[in-house]
Amino acid sequence: MATLVLIVFVIGYLAITLEHNLKIDKLIPALAMMAICWAILALGHLPVFEVNAELKQLIPSHLDEILLHHLGKTSEILVFLMGAMTIVEIIDYFDGFATIKSFIRTTSKKRLLWIFAFLAFVLSAIIDNLTATIVLISILRKLIAEKETKIWFTGLIVVSANAGGAWSPIGDVTTTMLWIGNKVSAGNLVKLLFVPSLICMLVPVFIASYLPAFQGHIAQQETFDQQKGKYSSRMLYLGLAAIVFVPVFKTTTHLPPYVGMMLSLALVAIFAEIYSNREFTIGAAIGDAHQSPVHKALSKIEMPSILFFLGILLAVAALESLGMLFHFAESLTASIPDLDVVVMLLGVGSAVIDNVPLVAASMGMFPQGLDDHLWHFIAFSAGTGGSMLIIGSAAGVVAMGMEKIDFFWYLKKISWLALLGFLAGSFAFMGLRMFF
Numbered sequence: 543m544a545t546l547v548l549i550v551f552v553i554g555y556l557a558i559t560l561e562h563n564l565k566i567d568k569l570i571p572a573l574a575m576m577a578i579c580w581a582i583l584a585l586g587h588l589p590v591f592e593v594n595a596e597l598k599q600l601i602p603s604h605l606d607e608i609l610l611h612h613l614g615k616t617s618e619i620l621v622f623l624m625g626a627m628t629i630v631e632i633i634d635y636f637d638g639f640a641t642i643k644s645f646i647r648t649t650s651k652k653r654l655l656w657i658f659a660f661l662a663f664v665l666s667a668i669i670d671n672l673t674a675t676i677v678l679i680s681i682l683r684k685l686i687a688e689k690e691t692k693i694w695f696t697g698l699i700v701v702s703a704n705a706g707g708a709w710s711p712i713g714d715v716t717t718t719m720l721w722i723g724n725k726v727s728a729g730n731l732v733k734l735l736f737v738p739s740l741i742c743m744l745v746p747v748f749i750a751s752y753l754p755a756f757q758g759h760i761a762q763q764e765t766f767d768q769q770k771g772k773y774s775s776r777m778l779y780l781g782l783a784a785i786v787f788v789p790v791f792k793t794t795t796h797l798p799p800y801v802g803m804m805l806s807l808a809l810v811a812i813f814a815e816i817y818s819n820r821e822f823t824i825g826a827a828i829g830d831a832h833q834s835p836v837h838k839a840l841s842k843i844e845m846p847s848i849l850f851f852l853g854i855l856l857a858v859a860a861l862e863s864l865g866m867l868f869h870f871a872e873s874l875t876a877s878i879p880d881l882d883v884v885v886m887l888l889g890v891g892s893a894v895i896d897n898v899p900l901v902a903a904s905m906g907m908f909p910q911g912l913d914d915h916l917w918h919f920i921a922f923s924a925g926t927g928g929s930m931l932i933i934g935s936a937a938g939v940v941a942m943g944m945e946k947i948d949f950f951w952y953l954k955k956i957s958w959l960a961l962l963g964f965l966a967g968s969f970a971f972m973g974l975r976m977f978f
Contacts, residue, residue, distance in 0.1 A: 889927025
């Protein structure tokens with residue numbers, strides 16, 4: 543029966559990776575395999591275990607208890623992501639990202655490349671790499687009309703955004719998972735990964751800046767002197783500050799991060815309601831409530847992504863509960879004693895398959911405690927390794943859809959740059975960790 547669970551997981555995982563070929567949204571196989579895996583555990587009365595990180599062994603548990611445990615851990619991540627997504631949508635409601643457009647005044651391709659690379663690196667650390675990519679591609683469309691030039695810029699934005707998301711606890715889903723799962727602390731994550739992530743961005747951008755695609759000036763540039771919203775800049779800075787406040791709140795109170803995110807959302811929502819000039823009346827019609835910027839933002843968050851994370855994380859939890867991941871880790875470390883090689887292979891693997899289940903699996907495989915260097919290296923590898931293929935990260939997939947980037951074009955033009963950045967950042971991490 544345990545083998546049947548593994549077979550269901552593999553079939554579901556293949557359906558997720560072949561999403562574009564099957565024309566089926568990946569959340570469907572994710573939810574299906576999650577439910578079927580746990581149903582097999584229940585109907586087969588299979589023994590389930592909880593991994594004890596301190597004792598480095600499996601502790602027998604009950605099905606109801608272990609499922610509730612994993613649901614609780616997964617829900618912490620999902621509620622956190624929903625809060626962050628809502629704040630970003632509120633910023634967008636007030637056209638807050640238009641403020642960023644006003645900073646871009648040059649027509650030089652090389653300067654534009656560096657501007658977009660640093661914007662992607664910084665923004666992705668705050669509003670996550672997926673959202674940063676969407677925002678910057680939207681700005682890029684207003685600057686560049688030529689398709690070939692535009693997709694070159696888009697490819698480097700993906701690389702920079704993934705690098706920026708790796709060093710921040712709120713910059714990528716995988717780093718958020720490790721942070722909420724008490725594998726890394728916010729301070730040490732930034733301290734250990736900022737320099738390697740920066741190098742991972744600088745190396746490919748520096749090389750690319752000398753390629754023919756980034757020589758000369760852009761053919762046309764839209765003026766950004768148009769009237770912005772009255773509260774655009776204010777809501778942008780307020781929203782970004784509210785998200786950055788979350789790690790501070792966790793460090794101060796030692797409460798789970800989603801609690802701080804809900805507080806930040808409440809504060810941003812208060813100002814959003816005030817600035818939207820809504821009139822609060824007890825007898826307001828139901829239709830009037832939907833004019834609220836908060837309601838508008840909630841209606842636009844990526845619920846398919848939330849449900850996908852629910853399915854994939856609980857499906858991986860089923861394998862963890864059977865002890866499969868724990869035993870796989872033992873056999874893996876026995877065959878490849880050097881964990882650095884294992885983690886780098888994990889990074890390469892994240893370019894082919896989704897990094898979320900890979901990191902979720904690693905959290906059930908390795909018993910190392912809080913802030914062990916292994917977790918920081920996993921955060922870096924899984925976050926930046928996906929840049930090597932256009933389908934290897936959420937940022938890459940959305941860029942592929944928005945700009946219709948061909949898979950083989952990216953493989954030929956951008957992948958080698960991403961690989962050099964990944965290797966440079968990995969070696970930088972290995973050298974830097976000796977001092978911490």
